[in-house]
Every structure is written in C-alpha cells, then in structure tokens.
Amino acid sequence: MTRGGFTALHFLLAAVLATVALCGGCMRKGVRLADLRAALPDASTVRLYDRPSDDGSALILEWGKVDDVVEGVSYAVEVAKSADDFETRQFKTVKVELTEDSLKSADPKYFGFSEANKKFYVATILPAKLFPPAGAPELTADHIKKLVADDVLSKEQSKLILAEMASDTPDEKLTDEEKACRKWLRRLKLYPRVMQLADEGKLPESKVQRAIRAMTDETADDALSGGDKADRRWLALLAAFIEKRDTKQRDQAAKAINKGVYYVRLAATDGRKKAYVLQDREKVVYSGQARVDTFKRFKLNNLVFALAFSGIVLAFIQIARRNPNLFIRRIAGLEAVDEAIGRATEMGRSVYFVHGLGSMGELATIAAVNVLSRVARRAADYDTRITVTNINPIVMAVSQEVVQQAYTEAGRPDAYDPDDVALSATSQFSYAAAVTGRMVRERPAAIFLIGSFMAESLLLSETGASTGAIQVAGTDSEHQLPFFITTCDYTLIGEELYAASAYLSREPRMLGSLRGQDIGKAFMMIAMVVGVILLTIAVAVAWFDADWITHLVKVL
Amino acid sequence: MTAVDNTQTSSSSRRTIELVVLVGLVTAFGIISALVRFPLEEGEKLRDVIGIIIGAGLTFIFYSFLYRDNPLFKIAENLYVGVALGYGAIITWRQSLRPEVYDPLFRAVTSEAFWHELSYRVVPIVLGILLMTRLSKKHSWLSRYSYGLMVGWGAGMGIFVVTDSYILKQLEGAIRPLQKIVTDPDVAANLSFFDQAWPVVGSLVILIGTVSVLFYFFFSVPHKRLGSGFSRVGISYLMIAFGASFGYTVMGRMSLLIGRVQFLMFEWLKIKQ
C-alpha cells in the first residue's frame, strides 16, 4: 500500500462492498427469527435414543415434522461431550436438511416401515466420527532439526525435505528429482512413529538405528546396493506393521468414544441465525448413550424363514425314517429306463451306463448310483449285458458293488462280470474319447448318461445319438442340459434326478428333504401369486394398502 | 486306452501317407514360422518370439485331435497338465503360504509382531497340516477336524446367505404389482393402451413362468389334470431358457475358437488388421 495509507476512498469502497455482501446474504438467507422459531418442533416430540439393531456406534435424535416451513431453513444438531461444553462452544454440529432423506421413513433398516415414520425427522449422531480418536504423530520441522542435530541428515538434505513438506504441487507436475524427494519424504514420515515405538520399548535400539538409516537414505530404489535394498524392504514391512497397529488402536479408541454419554441440542437455522428448542425459556439439552444391541431386528424375516424351513425339512426326514413310503410323483424319465432296456433285449445288444465326472460325495453321483441299481436290476432280469464306464475309482468300486448286488437279487450272481464295470480313463477328454470309441464299435442299444457332466457331455451324447441308441440322460449340471435335451430321448432335469433317486432308493434323508423342499416351494408359489394379486389390486383401486407384503420379504 | 479310433480298417499304406503328411505339416510350420518371425523386428525379444512359435505349435497339435487322437496330442496334453500343476504349486506358495504363513512368522519386524502373528495363526496352521493327513489311510480321520470346521462354517453361513440373497431377495423381485406405476400424470396421460398393457403382459409372463417352473419341480402331488397342464407350461419355460443358454453357449465356444484364430493370425503370422 502506498504511503497515503487508508484514504476515504478506500473506506467508501470497503463500505459499499460490505453492504453489498450483507444485502446479498440477506437476500439469500433472509429468514426471520420468527420463521425459524415456527420451524421448531414441539419439545415433547424430541427424543434422543440409541439406534436400534446396531453395533453401538450411533445415537438418534428424532423430532416431529413441522408443516409449512419457510424455505431456507434447516436443522442443526449440536453434540457435545458434556453439558458445559456448550458454554465453551466445544460442540460439533450435524446438519439436517429438510428433505425426504432426512425423514425417519428413509431408513427402514433401523426404524421399520411404519406409516408414522413419515412424520419424524431423524439425525444420526456418530460419536466416533464427530470426535475422532487422536491420530498418529505427524512429522514436523522439529523432527527434521533433531535429525540434523544427530548428524543423520545434512543441512542441505534437511532444506530439501522441508521445502518438499511445504510444497503442494500435484504429483503429475513434479520433476523427476522432486518425485524422488517426495518418495523420500514418505519414508521419513515414519520417523515419529518409530521413535514412539522405541520409547514404548517395543523396538530394540539396533532396529531403531536400522530404520533411521533406511529412512534417511535418499538414494533411489534402483540405485541401491544389496544391503541397503534389504534395509529398505525391511522398512516397508515395518511401515506396514506400524499402520496395522495404528488402525487397531484407532478402532479400539473409537469403540471407547462410542460408549460415552453425549449431550445434544436442536436448533432451526438459516445458516447463520439459530433458534433453539426451548423449554421454560431454557435451551433444552438432551442426553443419551449408544449401546450395543443384541439382535438385528431387520433380519427377523430371514431368521423366521430359515428356522421354519429348517424345522420342516428336519421333521420330514424324521417322518420319512418312520414311513419310507412317502408319495413321490411319477417321473417320466424313469419309465423310459424299462423301455430302453426292453428294446436292448429285443435287439440283443448291450446297455451302457456312463457315469459323469463327479466324485462320490456329490449329490448327482449318489443319485446316479441309485439309478444304476435299478438299471442293473432290470438288465439282470432281462439277461442283457450292462457296461458301466467310470472316470473315478471310488465311484467305480461302488458301482461294481451295486451291479453285483443287482445280479445276485435277480438270482444269477454268476452272470456278473466285474470287467464290465471298469475305469475307462482318468482325465476329462480322454474319458470322452475312450467311451465314444467303445460306443461306436459296440453299438449299444441303450445309453444312460447320468451324473454331473461338463464339456464332454456333448461329445458323449452326440456319438451316442449317431449310433442310434435310445439315450436317457440325467444331470444337475445346468449348462449341459440343453445338449442332453436335444440329443437324448429322455432327460431328467436337475432336481428330477434327485427325485428319481429318492423314488428308487427310498432313503429317508433324500425323501424327507425332497418333501421339505416341496413345502418351501409351495410357500413361495403361494406368496408370489397372492402377493402379486393383492399388490396389483391395491395399486389399481387404491382402497387398501398392500405394501406390507413387500416389506415381509424385503432384505435390508 | 482307446481313442476315437475310427480307422480300424485303415491299411499300413494309409499310415504311411499320414506320417508323410505329418512330417510335411511340421516342416511347413517350421518354415512359415521362420520366414514370418525372423529376423527379429526392433523391440522384439528372441524368447518371446520363440514363445509365440511354441504356442502356435501347441495350438496346432491340439487341433490335430479333430482328425484323430495321436501321440503328439497326448504329449502336449500331459505337458500342459504338468505345466498347470507346476504353475499352481508355485502360485500356492507365492500367493498363499508365503504371505500367510512364512512371512508373518519368519519376516516379522519386531518380536511383538512375531508373537502376535504366531498366536493368531498357530491353530489354522496346525489344522492345515492335519488336512494333509487325508493322504494317509490310517490317519485320515485327523483331517476331519479341519474339514469339519470348514464344512460347518460353510453350511451355517450358507443357510443365512442363501435365504437372504437368493430366496428373500428374489421373492422381493417377484412380488411386484403387475402394472408399471407411473406417478407423473402427464406421462400417464400420453401413454397409449399398449404402452400400459406391455408391462402387465411382461410381468404376467414372469409370474406364470416362475410359478410353473417351481411347480414342475414339485414332487409331492401327482401332475394330473390342471397340474399336468401347468407343469407343461413350466417345462416350456425351461425349454426356452435352455434354448437361450444353448444359444449363449454356442456363442461362447465360437468366441474361444475366434480367440485362437486371432492368436494365430495376429501374433504368430503378424497379419495386421
């Protein structure tokens, strides 16, 4: 400024500017105090309480919605650690805009779907966010000075570092040297934390020296010698350890902060003026404490469904144990079994049973073995040769047992030849190659492809179809179903295979589960049909409200 | 082991022809590779070029399976299994055991870190080692402790998650009013009858489909009369869905072939698009 100092002209200019600014402010936020007061809810509707169903990290301040609020008004929720802190202005403010999102109904996860929720505003108070725990000590100029004093850093180096600490140029605009310096600074930032660790006695002196050496070394990564490189990598590990420790400590501190008692005032504001909720002319201070709840109420529908369905399944398994003759409907593919074996007998050719890739633990394989027992029994009855191809040794062993049993039951144990149930190959495509090769040469009259299949399914069923055999397939491998359906005469689709297996084996765990699942399906079918009809009518005629149906299955 | 051996009747003269053709093809492959890829262009590394040629060669060997199963195919197949095995073993070490077991213990920065990590990891490491007992017949019961822990966790967690994400969430998606709700009256007025009817039809199609498919997999009642009609609707839906899946699978398999052809054309032969 010139020597003329503060002239009248300057003063005038400043005054005009100030007026304009003030007026502008008034035009923008010009809400009268009376309007602010009118926006205040009735003190009796204001409540501070722990947020339900949560992990104890939040308090909720709730107050009644006031109609006809002048535009430009919002609410300010002031939070303090003690009631006296309001006097010393040591409080934090949570702003609440008057939008739909601030209504209690906007968060059904914690407050449910009650219609009354639309009449309340809520402010979520997160103590750990408002009063964050103290962070790790920062690197300051004093630290650098100390390093220089200890002769670890040179004067020039300290100047470079101090300059870099003050710089806020974005990374892209730096020169290569400055980039290197910034990397160096990143390492040095660990210094205060390392010293803290040393003070706590957690880091022995030799390791502190190693850390300081690695931190203060300004050489670029690729120019380092072997030992220094190892030091720097070790420093990176130390840095990771420190950060992990810090995070853990911060989390613990946050938990402690969440446990405290907090004091809250509510005010209507236009951004500058505030009108507080009063009672007997005193600003009302609410206090409350967050606590950890014991149950997530919003997961109630999940719990009820899971428990009810589990109960039903377990009950039916028990029932099936007592009465293995539970009804299962006719399954088309199973009847084809007899037909196919009959045809094979007429033609005097053999029957193939091709196992999928599954191991013995898989449901599809267990089902396949159950179907095999039926097929083998029929083949034994009709005196038709049966060939079982396997890829898994355990499945082979089980299959041999099943087929032998079938022959024994048919009264012709001598007709069983274990070589007919053999391992064909051990990998996917060689299995396909081996089995298709045999099919083409031996031309069976009927082929059963049952179990879990992968990409080889197409090769097997295509070759089978082209030899003119009757093919019956069954799998729960969804991707392969289209190929079986187009190339085979009958296909057991997905769960039909399990049902067929349960039907044949009468095993209680299969039967019972199947029946239990049917109850679940019935429930879902009914829920869908009834739900859609009710909702549709409700929307069309608007006489009643059917949203509760959606809320029942809502996942929050 | 038998292969797709369709040429049982082929005579020895046929074998000779096949061998000659094979040698010819291999030579041609070598010559073409050499002509196209050598001398090296600037920026190319010899080992990458050799790699590409080997990759192309392996690709052709695998395709030779289309003509007939042959020893070259079997060699390549087993080599591939081996390479995959080796890769898996190294990745398991580098990406699992080293960062989870070795590093935390043997490269701990302070003694506090070491004891902390050890107390945290000792149980799973022991359980992991117990898992290995599955290989022995006598001690394999020890692995049941590890499997039990994993299987139990998976089952319990699964019940909750499946109920949440696949059942309730899908029911929520299914239970919606048939008509599209148009809140803006101006828009509603401009919609023609068909515009309003389409969403209803669409929602109905979905509702009937889902319910009838569920009914098709319903085994507790006989599918007679009405039920049989309904389950027939269900199977039709399934067939259309399988058709869609079929179409997509064709697309996927063809894409894989296209990918290989692109590799041969662009990387091996260096044809510029």
Add this chain to the structure above:
Amino acid sequence: MWYKRTIPLVIVFVIGVLAFAHNYVPYPEADDFREHMTKWFMIIGGFGLFLGAYSLLHMHVSRIRRMQPGWAYSAFVFIGAAGMIIVGLWNDGYGPLESAPSTAKTWFDWGFDYVQIPCSATIFSILAFFMASAAFRTFRARNVNAALLLVAALLVMFGRVPASESVGAWFGQQGFFPKIADLIMEFPNLAATRGILLGMSLGAISQSLRILFGIERSYMGVGD
C-alpha cells in the same frame, strides 16, 4: 471311536450354529469372529491347494509305476511340472522368498503365457468344432420341447451377433432381432432361471442342514 467321529460332528454342529447365528447379532465381536474365522480358512485353504496338486502328481506316479497303458505320456507331466517349479523357485535369481521386480517378465511368466494359455484356451476351443458337428448331426426337433429349445436357441444366437442388425437394416428395423433376443432373455429366461434358482436354494439349505445335523457325512471321507 468318539474322537474319530463324534468330535468332528460336534465341531461341525457348533461352528455351523455360530456361523449361522452371528449374522443376526449386531455386536462388533460378531464381525471380529467372522474376520478371524475367514482368515483361518484362508490359511487352511493354502494347504488344501497343495493337497490337490499332490494327488494329481500321485496319480501320474502310480500310473508310471504300474506301467498302465500310456504311462510314458505321464512322464511329460513331470517334465512340465518340474520345469515350471524350477523357474518358479529360481524366480530370475531372486529365489523363492522374494518376488522378481514388478515390470520384468520372468521365465515363469513365459511358461504361463506361451504354454499354459495356448494349451488351455485351445482345448476348450475344440468344443466349437464338436458343437458344430453335433448341431448338424444330432440337434433335432424330436418333440415339441426340443423344438421350442431349438427355436429359442436360434433366435438368441442370431440376435446376439452384428449380422442380425445388418439383416434387420434391410427391412428398416435394425434393432428387431436383438430386441427379440432380449425379450427371450428378460422374460421367459428370467422366469425359468428364477424358478430354478429358488428351487436350488432350498436344496442348498436342506443340504447344509443335513450336514449340520450329521445326517450327511460324505465330507468325512471313508473309514470309521
């Protein structure tokens, strides 16, 4: 014996119930429990991976030892595996304990890029040929269901490639065929897929239950 059978079953039940129940509890400790358990499984799973590799190797070893037909080919499994493991451990001179510098391409990467990728991609692409052959020789509209399947498949196949837009453009309706494919996907396909998904989910829950209550014990392996 109780420690061979009963204790594992008790472990399954207890851990299963905890895994189920902790989801309904908002305690921060519940989340910590989940974090610990899942981390444990990540560590145990690492050993499991080796188990898989070992049993594959074991299979080929026994094949060679028993001189099964084609045993000589199994030798190539060992050549491939040994090659990869050696370059993997050598790691461009960095050894097994440290990773090679980031941008460098090691011999290990070389093996992956030029042997594993071509082989595995080619094996699966062979299916394209098989599929074409099957399409011509065996995909028949044998009955109404198969006919429905084929028609839907053809429409989706056509609607998903650019050719359909070119053909549509001749009739002035560029988006016609893609639209049809979309309709199939978004209505009948969605409905059927959802039906299957719901059914399967119930199946998965009841399977989990059978495991929890010890009715299904196949994970325990063979033996007493």
Add this chain to the structure above:
Amino acid sequence: MATPQEQIKRMTIIRHIIYALVAAAVVLPYIVKMDMPFSASKWSKKMYEAIDKLEPGSRVLLSFDYDPAAEAELYPMSMALLRHCFKKDLIPIVMTHWPDGVGMCKKACEEAAAESPKLWGKEKISGRDFALLGFRVGGADLILNMGENLKGAFTKDFYDEPTAGMAALEGVDSLRDIDMAVDLAAGIHVQVWIAYGHDRFDFPLGAGTTAVIAPKLYPFLQTDQLVGFLGGLRGAADYELMLEQSGKATQGMQAQSVTHVLLIVMIVVANARFIVNRLRGKQEA
C-alpha cells in the same frame, strides 16, 4: 442298412467336412473385409454408465475370476475395463479367486499400464494408480474377510509389497469403502460375489461373464443386485464400442456373425430334412 464300418467312415467324413467348414467360417472374415455395424446392448450400456459416472480417484475393485481357458472371452473385457479406469483416472484394485487367474491379472494390468501413456498420456504405476492384489484362497470366505478387513486379507500385493501404507489403497479398509466392483467370471463367482459381497457390504456390483454363464444372471439384474453385465465376447465388443477403443472383441464380431449364421443354417437344414423324412414316414439314416 450300411455296415457299421461303412457308417463309421461316413460319419467321420461328415465330421471332418463340418470341421473344415467351421474353420473356414472363422478365418473368412479376416481375409474378406466385412462391415457389420452394431450397437451396444442395454445391460452393457448400464455397466459402462455406472463406471463412467464415478469421480476420478474412486476405487474400482476388479475380480478376474477366470483361467486361461476363458481368455478369449474375458481378457478383452479385462482390458476394456482397465482402459476405462485408466482413462477416467479411477484406481482399479485387481484380484482373483482362481490360482490360474493370477497370470491373467498380471498380464492385463501390465499391458494396460504400459499402453496408458500412449493412449491417454497418463503414467500408471503399481501401488499408486492401481493395486494388483493377486490371488488368495478362500472363495466366499475371502470375500467375507475382505468385507471386514481388506488389507488383512491381502497383507501383501502380487509384487510382495505390503498393502498397508499403499497409496492406491489409502482409506480402503474394507469392501464398504469400495466405490464399485466388477466381477469377470468364468464360473459361479458372480453369484458368490452377489451373495457374500454385494448383499453383505453394500457396494454397486457389475459383472462380466463368459457367454455360458450369462443367462443365469438375469434374475439378479431385475432385483438390482447387479447394476449391469457384459455377456461373452459380444459384451466385450459393446464395451470397446462405447470406449471407442477397438480391440480383439470388436475384431472378432465379424467372425462371430459368420460362424453363427453357418450354425443356424446347418441346424435349419438338418431339421428340415428330419421333418420331411418324418412326414414321409421314413427313419432318419
């Protein structure tokens, strides 16, 4: 009726003719130039928009759950997504659930980072502009673990650098801090990500899958459990189209068209013959 030998011979010949036809159909478009324009499909568009609207610096978790077998379909997708992230200055965090997927992750990240200066004039460095986490065992458990503590699940990244203190992961403590996740899967992993990731930890999830998996995702699109998805090579081509970066997928679309048309013709011809024969009361030969 022909003897089995003759029939086998005939079958083999037909087979080989078909193989030759398919091979020709794939190669043809690379020899004869064809121009078939196409427009991006609905769900690909939604996916693109979901990523495009993210602020620079947002974290995008990319899970590349596929192995080299699905390279042809999913690698172009991975590249397109990484390019999009780098173009918009988003920070991709790349991981995989498949041991064999590590190689694919590494290849894609390094290729995208290497071409970035040329394409967008931006240098991309591992650890700062992207994080390559690599593989961990666990599947669903891994996702749950990441949901509580991401840096605990991946203590080291692929290059053996500690994730704690990594610039690219600053402020990312768990999956809740992710702005968007995309799963590229050749298996069931999309459903795992939906159930164990998206529904538990609440982040927008997109998917890209091989064509085989694609039809199964439609129920999840309707319930908003997925924001969008890319199906097979066509999905990748759509993405390349919107990104205006023609790549392998776009180049493959012509071949895809030709092969599909060939297959359609083959199925129609074969079925027409079958139906005619059946009407005449003959058995198919």
